[in-house]
Amino acid sequence: GAGVSQTPSNKVTEKGKYVELRCDPISGHTALYWYRQSLGQGPEFLIYFQGTGAADDSGLPNDRFFAVRPEGSVSTLKIQRTERGDSAVYLCASSLVGTPSTDTQYFGPGTRLTVL
Amino acid sequence: QKEVEQNSGPLSVPEGAIASLNCTYSDRGSQSFFWYRQYSGKSPELIMFIYSNGDKEDGRFTAQLNKASQYVSLLIRDSQPSDSATYLCAVKKGNQFYFGTGTSLTVIP
Numbered sequence: 001g002a003g004v005s006q007t008p009s010n011k012v013t014e015k016g017k018y019v020e021l022r023c024d025p026i027s028g029h030t031a032l033y034w035y036r037q038s039l040g041q042g043p044e045f046l047i048y049f050q051g052t053g054a055a056d057d058s059g060l061p062n063d064r065f066f067a068v069r070p071e072g073s074v075s076t077l078k079i080q081r082t083e084r085g086d087s088a089v090y091l092c093a094s095s096l097v098g099t100p101s102t103d104t105q106y107f108g109p110g111t112r113l114t115v116l
Numbered sequence: 117q118k119e120v121e122q123n124s125g126p127l128s129v130p131e132g133a134i135a136s137l138n139c140t141y142s143d144r145g146s147q148s149f150f151w152y153r154q155y156s157g158k159s160p161e162l163i164m165f166i167y168s169n170g171d172k173e174d175g176r177f178t179a180q181l182n183k184a185s186q187y188v189s190l191l192i193r194d195s196q197p198s199d200s201a202t203y204l205c206a207v208k209k210g211n212q213f214y215f216g217t218g219t220s221l222t223v224i225p
Contacts, residue, residue: 033213042120042204042215043160056211091159103148103208107159 004108012114021077021111025094035091082115122216135192139205150206151190195223
């Protein structure tokens with residue numbers, strides 16, 4: 001079966017531009033997470049969806065970041081007025097929800113965002 | 117105080133030896149604990165999860181959890197060069213997963 005997919009794999013943009021990053025989770029997984037990983041760091045939580053709603057968006061760094069999951073499957077992370085500090089790998093993960101075994105997250109390959 | 121602390125390493129062990137990776141966490145309310153392996157340029161992949169005190173074994177890997185000491189460890193027996201990677205400890209608290217910065221492991225042939 002297909003794993004988590006993310007597009008694009010790489011995105012280079014200029015400071016101040018708008019970008020959208022897409023995540024397609026594993027079929028049937030109701031939970032979806034976005035993370036940001038900078039070089040030498042662990043993934044940093046951004047937002048968690050349970051179904052269509054953002055159950056926890058406390059990790060979004062500021063109001064330039066926004067994410068949606070309108071039909072409870074594909075999610076889009078949107079970044080407005082990009083800054084050089086936004087450069088990182090953006091990871092998406094999905095899981096079932098419930099016991100620790102079903103809380104297991106499966107990560108996508110990530111989108112490497114570079115803001116020039 | 118960080119939610120999850122790991123020694124960044126690097127940790128080097130000879131092939132066939134036991135590699136021991138350690139992690140501490142700050143919040144006693146943390147519910148479950150995960151070890152991920154991440155190869156350079158790749159995304160994290162799950163090795164094991166543990167949520168009860170004690171040991172849990174899966175092949176060459178053993179996870180150990182001590183909630184009283186807020187300590188999680190991963191032992192890799194018979195280390196292989198293919199085990200060379202960064203190992204991430206993650207803790208679930210509420211809806212969120214908190215990751216450590218990872219420990220870089222090199223297994224020397």
